[in-house]
Amino acid sequence: MKKKRVAILISGRGSNMRALVEAARAPDYPAEISLVLSNRPQAAGLAWAKAQGLATALVDHKAHADREAFERAMQTTLEAHGTELVCLAGFMRLLTPWFVEKWQGRMLNIHPALLPLYRGLHTHERAIADGVKVHGCTVHFVVPEMDEGPIVEQETVRVRDDDTPDALAARVLEQENRIYPRALALVAGEQVVVRGNRVLMREGREPGAPTRAGRSPSS
Numbered sequence: 624m625k626k627k628r629v630a631i632l633i634s635g636r637g638s639n640m641r642a643l644v645e646a647a648r649a650p651d652y653p654a655e656i657s658l659v660l661s662n663r664p665q666a667a668g669l670a671w672a673k674a675q676g677l678a679t680a681l682v683d684h685k686a687h688a689d690r691e692a693f694e695r696a697m698q699t700t701l702e703a704h705g706t707e708l709v710c711l712a713g714f715m716r717l718l719t720p721w722f723v724e725k726w727q728g729r730m731l732n733i734h735p736a737l738l739p740l741y742r743g744l745h746t747h748e749r750a751i752a753d754g755v756k757v758h759g760c761t762v763h764f765v766v767p768e769m770d771e772g773p774i775v776e777q778e779t780v781r782v783r784d785d786d787t788p789d790a791l792a793a794r795v796l797e798q799e800n801r802i803y804p805r806a807l808a809l810v811a812g813e814q815v816v817v818r819g820n821r822v823l824m825r826e827g828r829e830p831g832a833p834t835r836a837g838r839s840p841s842s
């Protein structure tokens with residue numbers, strides 16, 4: 624199967640972007656990173672991507688009159704790079720239904736919590752304050768409602784008695800960096816189908832077979 628052309632949208636550090644770029648270097652990975660787009664000129668991830676020789680673009684939201692103009696500029700850039708799939712990776716702008724609908728079923732996001740718990744910001748602080756024992760991260764398809772949409776992958780992280788939001792965030796981020804490449808491989812490789820709010824392995828794939836990067840679903 625031809626590799627899917629993926630654009631990664633970032634606003635900052637870009638560790639998830641890096642994880643995707645590194646995974647996509649494998650010859651059998653079903654996606655290639657054809658663009659890294661940032662809305663912030665100072666994003667550390669943008670400098671890293673440039674240094675790697677990747678195609679990069681800056682679409683600065685502050686240089687546009689309104690959200691629509693900003694998104695139209697992003698859309699033009701994505702189209703110019705032949706983008707087939709979009710991965711949001713720490714992209715800190717809310718997207719309008721117009722943009723989301725253009726990419727519906729073709730745009731993923733990573734969220735630092737076990738959705739549908741802890742939508743929004745400050746997820747680690749809130750999880751600790753609530754006393755939950757298990758926290759984690761989620762990769763999901765993007766729909767117009769923020770932090771909703773069919774879930775492709777999740778991973779759990781135990782909350783420790785002495786956890787701080789930063790310590791917990793660091794352990795969750797390690798898992799984010801593992802599940803995002805896995806989730807993108809499932810979607811780009813057309814191994815999954817969306818049925819309502821569920822993302823299911825395509826028919827013909829045995830349940831329990833080590834399809835999700837070598838893990839059985841119960842592990």
Ligand code: GRF
Binds near residue numbers: 637
């Ligand atoms: C991650 O925690 C991600 O889940 C959230 O923003 C953070 C981005 O981190 N959406 P990075 O820029 O990928 O390192």
